[in-house]
Amino acid sequence: MRLANQTLKYLSISVLVVIALWSTVFYLFMLEVIHDNIDEELENQKRLIIQELSSNPTVAPDLEFGINNYKVRQISEEQALKMQNVYKDTMLYMQDDDDPEPELEPVRMLTTAFEHQGHYYELSIINSMIEESDLIKNLFYSVVILFVLLVISIVSINKVVIERLWGPLYIFLDQLTRFRLGKTKEKPTMDTQIQEFKDLQLAVATLIRHNEESYEQQKQFIGNASHELQTPLAIMINKLEIMAETEGLNQEQSETVAAVLATAERLVRLNKSLSLLSKIENKQFLHNEDLSFNTLVLNILAEFEAIAEFKQVKINVVQEDQLSVQMDGALANIVVSNLLRNALFHNRLGGEVNIHITNKGLAVSNTSTHAALDANLVFSRFYKSDAASKGTGLGLAIVQAICHLYSFAIVYHYENNQHSFQLNMVP
Numbered sequence: 001m002r003l004a005n006q007t008l009k010y011l012s013i014s015v016l017v018v019i020a021l022w023s024t025v026f027y028l029f030m031l032e033v034i035h036d037n038i039d040e041e042l043e044n045q046k047r048l049i050i051q052e053l054s055s056n057p058t059v060a061p062d063l064e065f066g067i068n069n070y071k072v073r074q075i076s077e078e079q080a081l082k083m084q085n086v087y088k089d090t091m092l093y094m095q096d097d098d099d100p101e102p103e104l105e106p107v108r109m110l111t112t113a114f115e116h117q118g119h120y121y122e123l124s125i126i127n128s129m130i131e132e133s134d135l136i137k138n139l140f141y142s143v144v145i146l147f148v149l150l151v152i153s154i155v156s157i158n159k160v161v162i163e164r165l166w167g168p169l170y171i172f173l174d175q176l177t178r179f180r181l182g183k184t185k186e187k188p189t190m191d192t193q194i195q196e197f198k199d200l201q202l203a204v205a206t207l208i209r210h211n212e213e214s215y216e217q218q219k220q221f222i223g224n225a226s227h228e229l230q231t232p233l234a235i236m237i238n239k240l241e242i243m244a245e246t247e248g249l250n251q252e253q254s255e256t257v258a259a260v261l262a263t264a265e266r267l268v269r270l271n272k273s274l275s276l277l278s279k280i281e282n283k284q285f286l287h288n289e290d291l292s293f294n295t296l297v298l299n300i301l302a303e304f305e306a307i308a309e310f311k312q313v314k315i316n317v318v319q320e321d322q323l324s325v326q327m328d329g330a331l332a333n334i335v336v337s338n339l340l341r342n343a344l345f346h347n348r349l350g351g352e353v354n355i356h357i358t359n360k361g362l363a364v365s366n367t368s369t370h371a372a373l374d375a376n377l378v379f380s381r382f383y384k385s386d387a388a389s390k391g392t393g394l395g396l397a398i399v400q401a402i403c404h405l406y407s408f409a410i411v412y413h414y415e416n417n418q419h420s421f422q423l424n425m426v427p
Contacts, residue, residue, distance in 0.1 A: 007162055007166075008155070008158060008159055008162055011155075011158055011162075012151075012155045012158075015151060015154050015155065015158075016151055019147055019150050019151060019154075020147065023143045023144075023146070023147045026143060027139065027140060027143050030139055031136060031139075034135065034136060035087070035108070038108045038127055038129065039087050039108070039110070041127060042087070042108065042110040042125050042127055043085075043110070045069075045070070045110075045125050045127070046110060046112060046123065046125055049070055049123065049125065050114050050123065053072070053114075053116060053121075054116055069125060069126045069127065069128075070123060070124060070125045070126070071123075071124050072121050072122070072123055072124075073121065073122050074119060074120065074121050074122075075113065075120050075121065075122045076120065077120050079113070079120070079122075080113040080114075080115065080120035080121075080122075083111070083112065083113040083122065084112075085110060085111075085112045086110070086111040086112070087108065087109070087110055088108075088109055088111075089106065089107070089108055089109075089129070090106075090107055090109050091104045091105065091106060091107070092104070092105060092107050092126065093105075105128060105129075106128075106129040107126040107127060107128055107129055108126065108127045108129050109124060109125070109126050109127075110124070110125045110126075110127075111123070111124050112125075165194065168190045168191055168192040168194075168197060169190070169192075169197060169200075171190065172188055172189070172190040172197075172200075172201065172204075175188035175189070176188050176204065179208075181208075181211055181212065181215050187205060187208060188201075188204060188205075188208075189201065229267075233264060233267055233268050234268075236264050237261060237264045237268070240257055240260055240261040240264060241261065243257050244257045244258060244261065287328050287329070287330075288326045288327055288328055289326070289327070289328075289329055290324060290325075290326060291324065291325055291326075291327050291329060291332050292322065292323070292324055293323040293324070293325060293332070293336070293357060293362055294319055294322055294323060294357055296332060296333065296336050297317070297336055297340075297355060297357065297362070298317070300333070300336050300337055300340055301315060301317070301340065301355075304340060304341070304344055307344050307345075308344060308353075311344065311347060311349055311351070312349055312350045313344055313347050313350070313351050313352060313353055313366075314351075314352040314353070315352070315353045315355070316352060316353070316354045316355065317355045317357070318354075318355065318356045318357065319357045320356065320357060320358045320359075321357070321358050321359035322359060323357050323358065323359055323360075323361070323362060323425070325406075325425055327406060331402045331405070334398060334399075334402065335399050335402050335403070335423070336362075338395040338396065338398060338399050339362075339364045339399065339421055339423070340353070340355075340364065341395070342366075342395060342396070342421075343364050343365070343366035343419075344366070346366070346368050346370065346419075347366050347367055347368060348367055348368060348369045351366065351367035351368070352366070352367055353365070353366045354366070354418070360424060360425065361422065361423050361424040361425050362422075362423045362425075363420060363421070363422045363423070364420070364421050364423075365418045365419060365420035365421070366418060366419055367417065367418055368418075368419055370419075371414075372414035372419075373412065373414065373419065375412050375413070378396060378412045379396050379397055379399070379400040379410070379412070380397065381394055381397040403423065406425075408423060408424065408425050409422075409423070409424040410422070410423050410424075411424075
């Protein structure tokens with residue numbers, strides 16, 4: 001979840017809880033105010049009724065609420081002394097002018113006691129709460145509507161404010177995502193007045209500058225090292241070739257010179273492979289163009305035709321569909337060449353190579369004298385299934401590095417006594 005959305009989520013929950021508590025307290029407070037007003041009115045009615053009853057010589061019990069909304073019943077002195085003013089909400093059957101028969105209506109009742117000429121009476125007074133009930137109901141609906149509107153308003157305002165505040169950060173992150181070391185000229189920038197974002201921009205700019213310096217130094221070192229190694233290796237090979245052609249060498253000396261020459265030539269190949277691998281990982285290629293892998297495979301197979309005939313290897317090509325990819329031509333040639341070269345060089349006499357091309361990828365499988373390779377190590381640098389192999393052990397590592405560069409998938413599996421490499425270019 002994005003930071004702005006996460007902030008809005010927690011803020012919305014907090015606002016929801018706070019406003020819900022506030023609305024509840026406000027509603028209960030207003031309810032208490034209404035009840036207090038009604039209770040004061042009941043208290044006033046109580047005084048008037050007791051005053052009116054005290055003017056009469058006797059009090060006639062009235063056990064039903066009459067037109068004056070009160071009733072009186074005689075009680076004992078003990079009950080009267082224990083009784084205090086009691087206010088409560090209740091329901092009573094009442095009939096208005098527009099009611100055909102009595103209906104239950106909400107009322108507020110005051111129950112109290114008084115003494116008259118040595119006799120004690122219980123007095124119950126009611127006050128209709130129909131209007132107050134409507135008022136309370138309207139108050140409740142008003143609080144709910146106000147609650148919803150406040151929540152929506154606060155969340156909407158905060159969403160706009162948060163998106164505006166965090167907007168520069170998201171633009172900055174998008175620029176960082178698209179930034180490529182050594183390729184993108186414009187550095188990620190952020191137009192903001194927020195100090196923390198300015199600090200972040202400064203830290204990222206410093207980090208990018210250090211990386212660019214290291215990147216340039218690494219490229220320079222690789223280029224210089226590769227160039228400096230080429231000259232002494234070329235001189236070494238040249239002198240070894242001259243020595244091998246010198247007369248008077250016995251068989252043991254000739255074999256020693258040949259072995260050293262083979263080692264020097266292997267060093268040349270290793271130097272070129274490591275230099276190439278480093279350039280791939282530093283993204284020093286990426287001159288992309290539309291390439292047809294069908295055409296590329298057929299052209300490279302033509303170059304390996306002599307090797308295939310020498311090893312008596314049968315090559316089967318199945319072109320199920322056209323495979324077109326946006327890719328650097330040199331890197332595409334390296335991928336296909338390495339896969340096909342491995343399939344031929346590590347094949348057995350009279351074996352076969354099967355090539356399957358679809359619109360999603362390329363599969364190369366071959367027979368071999370070796371059993372299954374270690375799938376966890378097969379793409380590792382300097383991994384060799386045969387320690388006696390004269391290869392550099394970097395071919396498949398280079399293939400995997402190119403695949404990672406273009407987000408391709410390269411997998412190895414062993415099935416039906418064949419080594420198979422599946423190159424998937426379309427997810």
